[in-house]
Amino acid sequence: MVNALIRLAEVSNQESISFEPFVFWICGGLAVIGAIGMLISHKAVHSALWVALTMMNLAVLYVVQSAPFLGVTQVVVYTGAVMMLFLFVLMIVGVDASDSLVETIKGQRRIGILAGVILVSALVLLLGNSFSIQSAQLSDADSIYGGNVQGIAALLFGKYVLIFELTSALLITAALGAMILAHKERTSPRKTQANMAKELFASGNYQGPLPSPGVYARHNSVDTPALLPDGSVSEISIPGPIVARGVTKKINQSDLNEVQIISEGLGLVSSEEDDKQ
Amino acid sequence: MNPNAYLVLSGIIFSIGALGVLLRRNAIVAFMSVELMLNAANLAFVTGARVWGKLDGQAAAFFVMVVAAAEVVIGLAIIITIFRTRNSASVDEASLLRW
Numbered sequence: 001m002v003n004a005l006i007r008l009a010e011v012s013n014q015e016s017i018s019f020e021p022f023v024f025w026i027c028g029g030l031a032v033i034g035a036i037g038m039l040i041s042h043k044a045v046h047s048a049l050w051v052a053l054t055m056m057n058l059a060v061l062y063v064v065q066s067a068p069f070l071g072v073t074q075v076v077v078y079t080g081a082v083m084m085l086f087l088f089v090l091m092i093v094g095v096d097a098s099d100s101l102v103e104t105i106k107g108q109r110r111i112g113i114l115a116g117v118i119l120v121s122a123l124v125l126l127l128g129n130s131f132s133i134q135s136a137q138l139s140d141a142d143s144i145y146g147g148n149v150q151g152i153a154a155l156l157f158g159k160y161v162l163i164f165e166l167t168s169a170l171l172i173t174a175a176l177g178a179m180i181l182a183h184k185e186r187t188s189p190r191k192t193q194a195n196m197a198k199e200l201f202a203s204g205n206y207q208g209p210l211p212s213p214g215v216y217a218r219h220n221s222v223d224t225p226a227l228l229p230d231g232s233v234s235e236i237s238i239p240g241p242i243v244a245r246g247v248t249k250k251i252n253q254s255d256l257n258e259v260q261i262i263s264e265g266l267g268l269v270s271s272e273e274d275d276k277q
Numbered sequence: 278m279n280p281n282a283y284l285v286l287s288g289i290i291f292s293i294g295a296l297g298v299l300l301r302r303n304a305i306v307a308f309m310s311v312e313l314m315l316n317a318a319n320l321a322f323v324t325g326a327r328v329w330g331k332l333d334g335q336a337a338a339f340f341v342m343v344v345a346a347a348e349v350v351i352g353l354a355i356i357i358t359i360f361r362t363r364n365s366a367s368v369d370e371a372s373l374l375r376w
Binding site for chain 1: 278279280281282283284285286287288289290291292293294295296297299300301303305306308309310312313316319320321323324326327328330331332333335336338339340342343344345346347348349350351353354355356357358360361366
């Protein structure tokens, strides 16, 4: 696999073969689409998946630019570790961790978009012709040490060995910091089952089993709220995550009519005709 | 292939990341945008390494990846700590230390 990537990088380095523009336009376009998708999707999980798409495409662009080692590292470190860590944290924080659309600072969105447009035009104008060299050969630098990975290793353990050691200190500090931040000191004694049962009944809330979704309704899927005999919706019949995701089904008039018929037949609700008699 | 195209692409992705930091309220999404900006910087490093024909740029991109990994660990731990005390991942909620 790695050898194939290195071979691809070598092939793309040769001037005669010019499939690089195709790879650039496809992968670059997908990377920009992923970045825009991250920006505009409302749910944080969708944003994470869009960013993963962008990072995968950037990895391909690294390989095409004769950096096969960085391409593999990008896939392993970014899409494999970092984005999955993001997804784990999103699972802890919950599915309802979507953005609020209320502006707390007035006009922040408009000013932000304006600043973004200025930044992108400035960067494009600045970077558009920064290199006058049309194309260079990295294969010479690779061949000194016998390959891309060997060349980077020679730099890491030779010229930049001090920085490399410092990053190891940084990683250890980061791991310790994360452990300290994620650690929760227990300030109250652990609750026993008896304590929890007492607490539950002391709260005075309804303690029986919750009504199942879809009772008296047309469907029995979990996203259909149960209807009470008078036709009102039972809020506690829907699981919390489904309410948080906002996918609860609406009640239509035919459901209400059925509920009325059933309620009258069972004598639960006295109908208007009964009142007259 | 003109290496400036890669630089322009990295500039566009960097700007979208900066826009994400400015516009999104969810702390996790804002953090993802920071990662996107780091990735754009990496693309510029790799392009530079290729243009100059030296591997130093690729080594720099490698160090950026290492620092980004460390930064993600700490940042997500901070977000979880804030979520635990405030029950929200919105950047607007964590305004207690503002001034």
